[in-house]
Amino acid sequence: xxxxxxxxxxxxxxxxxxxxxxxxxxxxxxxxxxxxxxxxxxxxxxxxxxxxxxxxxxxxxxxxxxxxxxxxxxxxxxxxxxxxxxxxxxxxxxxxxxxxxxxxxxxxxxxxxxxxxxxxxxxxxxxxxxxxxxxxxxxxxxxxxxxxxxxxxxxxxxxxxxxxxx
Amino acid sequence: xxxxxxxxxxxxxxxxxxxxxxxxxxxxxxxxxxxxxxxxxxxxxxxxxxxxxxxxxxxxxxxxxxxxxxxxxxxxxxxxxxxxxxxxxxxxxxxxxxxxxxxxxxxxxxxxxxxxxxxxxxxxxxxxxxxxxxxxxxxxxxxxxxxxxxxxxxxxxxxxxxxxxxxxxxxxxxxxxxxxxxxxxxxxxxxxxxxxxxxxxxxxxxxxxxxxxxxxxxxxxxxxxxxxxxxxxxxxxxxxxxxxxxxxxxxxxxxxxxxxxxxxxxxxxxxxxxxxxxxxxxxxxxxxxxxxxxxxxxxxxxxxxxxxxxxxxxxxxxxxxxxxxxxxxxxxxx
Numbered sequence: 230x231x232x233x234x235x236x237x238x239x240x241x242x243x244x245x246x247x248x249x250x251x252x253x254x255x256x257x258x259x260x261x262x263x264x265x266x267x268x269x270x271x272x273x274x275x276x277x278x279x280x281x282x283x284x285x286x287x288x289x290x291x292x293x294x295x296x297x298x299x300x301x302x303x304x305x306x307x308x309x310x311x312x313x314x315x316x317x318x319x320x321x322x323x324x325x326x327x328x329x330x331x332x333x334x335x336x337x338x339x340x341x342x343x344x345x346x347x348x349x350x351x352x353x354x355x356x357x358x359x360x361x362x363x364x365x366x367x368x369x370x371x372x373x374x375x376x377x378x379x380x381x382x383x384x385x386x387x388x389x390x391x392x393x394x395x
Numbered sequence: 396x397x398x399x400x401x402x403x404x405x406x407x408x409x410x411x412x413x414x415x416x417x418x419x420x421x422x423x424x425x426x427x428x429x430x431x432x433x434x435x436x437x438x439x440x441x442x443x444x445x446x447x448x449x450x451x452x453x454x455x456x457x458x459x460x461x462x463x464x465x466x467x468x469x470x471x472x473x474x475x476x477x478x479x480x481x482x483x484x485x486x487x488x489x490x491x492x493x494x495x496x497x498x499x500x501x502x503x504x505x506x507x508x509x510x511x512x513x514x515x516x517x518x519x520x521x522x523x524x525x526x527x528x529x530x531x532x533x534x535x536x537x538x539x540x541x542x543x544x545x546x547x548x549x550x551x552x553x554x555x556x557x558x559x560x561x562x563x564x565x566x567x568x569x570x571x572x573x574x575x576x577x578x579x580x581x582x583x584x585x586x587x588x589x590x591x592x593x594x595x596x597x598x599x600x601x602x603x604x605x606x607x608x609x610x611x612x613x614x615x616x617x618x619x620x621x622x623x624x625x626x627x628x629x630x631x632x633x634x635x636x637x638x639x640x641x642x643x644x645x646x647x648x649x650x651x652x653x654x655x656x657x658x659x660x661x662x663x664x665x666x667x668x669x670x671x672x673x674x675x676x677x678x679x680x681x682x683x684x685x686x687x688x689x690x691x692x693x694x695x696x697x698x699x700x701x702x703x704x705x706x707x708x709x710x711x712x713x714x715x716x717x718x719x720x721x722x723x724x725x726x727x728x729x
Contacts, residue, residue, distance in 0.1 A: 282616055360446035361446065376458055
């Protein structure tokens with residue numbers, strides 16, 4: 230099934246496929262982000278694949294890479310019982326086309342990716358934070374976001390650090 | 396005066412009202428705030444505001460070793476901790492390419508199915524309580540306690556079990572395990588009858604559940620809904636059948652489905668699922684194979700305590716595993 234998906238995608242969107250990988254029998258296809266809506270729409274509508282279920286949409290932060298983020302789409306077909314994983318790469322500050330028009334469930338998933346990583350989704354109907362409060366600063370799942378941060382509660386003598394007793 | 400105004404404008408101008416529902420206190424189940432737009436008594440728009448129980452588990456996990464994460468998975472859903480343990484461990488085991496021994500798989504199936512029953516019990520109990528039938532909650536909690544006793548027996552904890560480990564189980568099942576589960580298998584079918592007698596034809600229950608919260612199968616799939624909610628819409632889909640894990644393909648069980656996708660059908664599906672879970676537990680309990688309860692992969696699974704106390708290599712493994720955690724790099728090089 231994996232080969233067939235790849236073959237059909239290569240026929241139709243030859244220039245969009247960047248990388249193909251397989252790990253533990255799970256296929257992953259990295260595609261150009263400009264094509265993501267068209268590819269998703271094709272995979273959903275093609276009767277041979279009918280990927281009607283978006284199991285998960287999430288993001289990964291690779292601080293040392295350029296582009297920095299990966300958005301991962303885990304597709305599943307309830308009727309055909311097969312899976313495929315799509316990935317697009319996006320840099321900090323750039324945006325990815327939203328797939329909410331393909332699967333409604335992408336709405337909240339994309340909001341979460343936006344909330345946690347700060348990735349913008351173009352064409353999303355209501356892109357705002359979902360888990361963190363509206364006034365939250367930063368995006369917690371970025372690798373450079375500190376795990377714990379303590380506010381300084383008493384700072385009346387901050388300019389006069391305590392002398393070391395001798 | 397008022398009558399004159401009403402006569403003048405045939406349709407009085409109205410505007411909708413915004414009302415905040417919640418957020419509820421974290422000790423109540425399912426903390427949620429819904430921003431409602433009301434037109435009189437009718438809700439015209441409901442915007443959910445979630446995230447009140449967001450604890451950043453994902454971020455915490457990133458900074459822990461693979462074994463340290465297991466207790467965190469308990470806390471993702473405190474009424475189904477063993478299922479969460481299993482889901483996490485299956486992913487880690489797939490990553491490491493190791494397989495739990497048959498005995499561990501059977502015990503895992505038994506315990507996760509009992510967890511399913513406990514979770515469904517809690518659902519039916521609190522749900523009935525919320526819409527006005529308190530008796531069911533007391534009964535459901537009473538039966539759930541029997542199941543929690545079994546979890547306590549194997550793991551020492553009622554709810555935060557953390558019993559499963561990478562490659563199998565934390566320790567072997569005790570001798571009392573089988574008779575205890577047998578007792579539940581014997582007594583529980585009658586209890587399900589009791590809930591059915593209390594609810595299935597109860598007029599208040601019917602009035603408040605039939606036709607409420609209806610979702611069509613297409614909408615459910617489009618919205619990424621799975622589990623009993625999807626099955627209640629009529630889709631005959633179960634991950635245990637379509638992608639069997641932990642040897643689920645060896646057990647005979649049916650997938651209960653509903654028709655209308657409303658709350659009542661979800662209730663019926665969950666009740667039937669409890670019966671099917673009992674079937675699975677029965678088969679698994681009869682067939683628990685002999686053997687080790689954990690696959691002893693060096694560098695992944697803690698060595699047995701006796702070896703740690705007598706063998707320097709085992710001591711080093713224990714030390715490295717506890718202090719450093721397992722290194723995926725080293726494992727894949729193996």
